[in-house]
Amino acid sequence: MMRTAISILKKDLRMEFRSKESILAMWIFSLLIFVIFNFTFEVSRLVMLEIAPGLLWVAFVFSGMFGLNQSFALEKENGNLRAMALMPVDGGQIYVGKFFSVTIIMLMFEALIFPIFIIFYDLQLSLGMFRLIPVLLAGTIGFTSLGTILSAVAVHTRNQQILLSLLLWPLVSPIIIWSVTLTGMVLSGEVTEAFYPLLLRVGAFDVIFFTLSYMLFDFILED
């Protein structure tokens, strides 16, 4: 059953690690975001901490967009998306494979970006920060579960990247906004009782996006 998904995942990760440019490009880009915001705005440390979670997610989301575009450009390149439509497999399996590869790559980017962030904002590492793990996971999965199916839609059109942005942003922004709020709570050490219900809400959206995309992917693969 999962054979197809795993084959696609393995193939994607192999290619991703082979072309290391994208990882490097992403890393430098994030560095730039942090540098610019750190040195252009002369604000107090308190204000800085207020906007830091937002900046972190800006970097994450851009790396995610980058990963999505990269991943589907590979499929479009030699008609491989058409090859996928011809495969004797369930479209849902193809979705699962692409979803996992895009998600793993985005999480990897995040793992590379986060240390720079910690250093730039001179944050204290604490045990409470482990709460960031479910937050990053939930936010990332929301982004990639939608991003994967919308990329497959956008790939058929000429202005692929514009269409992807137009479709993705309105749908994904609530998830990102909630993730920023949650990240802010963890970083400031002020985890209120609103934390878990909000986290649960992001998780619920993840489940909905994932399930719908899984069921719809067969239709997307046809022209």
Add this chain to the structure above:
Amino acid sequence: MGVPALEVLGISKDFGRIIALRGVSFSVQSGEFVSILGRNGAGKTTLLNIISGVSRPSEGEVKLFGTDPSDRENKAKLAVISHEMFLYGNLTAIENLEYYSRIYNVPNPKQRIETVLNDVELTHRRFDLVATYSRGMTQRLTIARALLHEPSLLLLDEPFTGLDQHAIGMLITLLKKQKEMGRTILLTTHDLHTANELSDRYIVISKHKIVMDGLMTDTNPDAIREKFFSAEAGGIDS
């Protein structure tokens, strides 16, 4: 005769204002080798895309082995060679073939991969990235990939493109072997002599319609050229 391998029933296809096919019908028995001929823009590629199920007809329907082309069992029996390579440049030949043999659930993949690579004479380059291949080598690997899962219905859209004389001979030999094994083959080509050498039957499409459907034994390449592809036979199709 049992269920035909392929039935095309009253297919029409429009792309907006552009007409590609109008009321095309024919059927192909298992084991038949059919060449589809026609000028640039006649609608040959469109027809093959509809048969393989990647494109929907505006009207009419297609049946493979008596059922819907999008059935999983039908997809597993089908191979498509088109101008698209269906290969990842950033993977080696072996990695590409391994990937597809898992997807198509090929039994004994190692051995099968060795066989197809040998068939297209690429064994010596198997560990190189496909992106570093020449055009003709890529086309040969595309052929190997298509034959990997031992398909029983082959749709070949100008498969000789980019091949040198030697490789053309190699592909002809391969296709003859496929025919001997009882595979059903549809081929589009602009090379009437090759079409004549390989196929049992030919279909000519002109002005979006089938204008000729006959046996190769009843004709010869020059007669076909004279009748359908000469200057007197009329303008272009697109």
